[in-house]
Amino acid sequence: MTKNKNPWGNSFSSVWQYNVPPARPSFAELVLYSKHLQEIQNNLKEKAKILILGSTPEFRDWAFEKNVESTVVDYNKENYRALNRFMHHQDINESFIESNWLQINIKERFDLAVADHAVGVLKREDVSIFLKNVADALKKNGIFITKQYFCFKMSYKNLEELFKSYYEKLPYENILEATMNGLISFEAMDTGNFSFKDVFTKLKKLYSDKIIKAEDFKKFSDLGWENINFKLFIPTEVEWKKLINQYFEVLSIERTDDIYAETMPIYFLKKK
Numbered sequence: 136m137t138k139n140k141n142p143w144g145n146s147f148s149s150v151w152q153y154n155v156p157p158a159r160p161s162f163a164e165l166v167l168y169s170k171h172l173q174e175i176q177n178n179l180k181e182k183a184k185i186l187i188l189g190s191t192p193e194f195r196d197w198a199f200e201k202n203v204e205s206t207v208v209d210y211n212k213e214n215y216r217a218l219n220r221f222m223h224h225q226d227i228n229e230s231f232i233e234s235n236w237l238q239i240n241i242k243e244r245f246d247l248a249v250a251d252h253a254v255g256v257l258k259r260e261d262v263s264i265f266l267k268n269v270a271d272a273l274k275k276n277g278i279f280i281t282k283q284y285f286c287f288k289m290s291y292k293n294l295e296e297l298f299k300s301y302y303e304k305l306p307y308e309n310i311l312e313a314t315m316n317g318l319i320s321f322e323a324m325d326t327g328n329f330s331f332k333d334v335f336t337k338l339k340k341l342y343s344d345k346i347i348k349a350e351d352f353k354k355f356s357d358l359g360w361e362n363i364n365f366k367l368f369i370p371t372e373v374e375w376k377k378l379i380n381q382y383f384e385v386l387s388i389e390r391t392d393d394i395y396a397e398t399m400p401i402y403f404l405k406k407k
Contacts, residue, residue, distance in 0.1 A: 151192075151221050153357035155311050157282065157399050160193040160251050163391035164401060168249065168280055171403055172201060175246050175278060184243070186272055187229075188236060188250035190214055192221040199227045206230040208239060237264050244274040250281045254375075255367040259327065262368070262378050270382035270406045279383060279404040285372045286320045286327075287398045294321055294337055298346050308394055310351045311358075316398045323369035331360035331367075382407055 383404035
């Protein structure tokens with residue numbers, strides 16, 4: 136994650152609007168975050184200080200609405216500015232630091248840090264450095280909240296079966312929300328990597344074979360996956376637990392009622 140290089144390609148900010156949870160925080164997830172933020176705030180005499188890792192509009196709006204002091208850390212200021220247009224609140228009072236997460240050097244300490252799938256944009260060997268930096272940025276007993284993708288064993292033999300099952304059992308659900316965990320597991324189970332380009336090629340073949348409907352294939356096309364040149368790192372649950380246990384104590388692992396939540400839990404972690 137080089138400081139001024141956008142790993143998502145130039146289309147990142149333009150396709151944000153087409154992403155749906157789990158690729159961005161859901162309303163139900165923010166309700167969980169709010170519950171824990173209130174617990175933190177109840178023990179403070181001043182406003183809670185929140186570190187937001189990445190320019191996620193939902194987190195920035197949420198911090199403003201909760202009347203806390205927020206600082207955003209993103210690798211690229213242009214990315215930060217571009218995502219402003221997807222926020223409900225403009226010209227909010229938040230601090231911004233342009234920094235690679237592996238090189239964060241912040242003197243201030245925070246009560247809470249939040250991130251959404253942050254580990255995915257890192258290399259496997261860099262995750263421990265990232266987690267240490269987050270822990271170092273927190274006050275004593277500070278909290279880190281993050282949603283995390285995992286691979287899981289599926290009953291489907293291939294993607295064709297996955298999508299046929301979707302149309303038979305869940306056609307009323309958004310196809311992105313209902314199939315994302317399956318896509319990730321099929322692609323990343325063996326290597327721990329999710330290649331957007333490779334998956335899009337497979338989806339395109341399923342569309343040409345009339346397995347995926349045109350209106351649904353458009354939802355995937357709008358995400359711009361064919362132009363994303365890097366691979367998401369998807370740890371196993373066992374690997375993730377070993378990584379976080381170096382610097383954090385697990386307070387709770389919680390799930391919303393979102394359709395994907397069983398395999399994409401939210402971790403509430405306390406700095407050791």
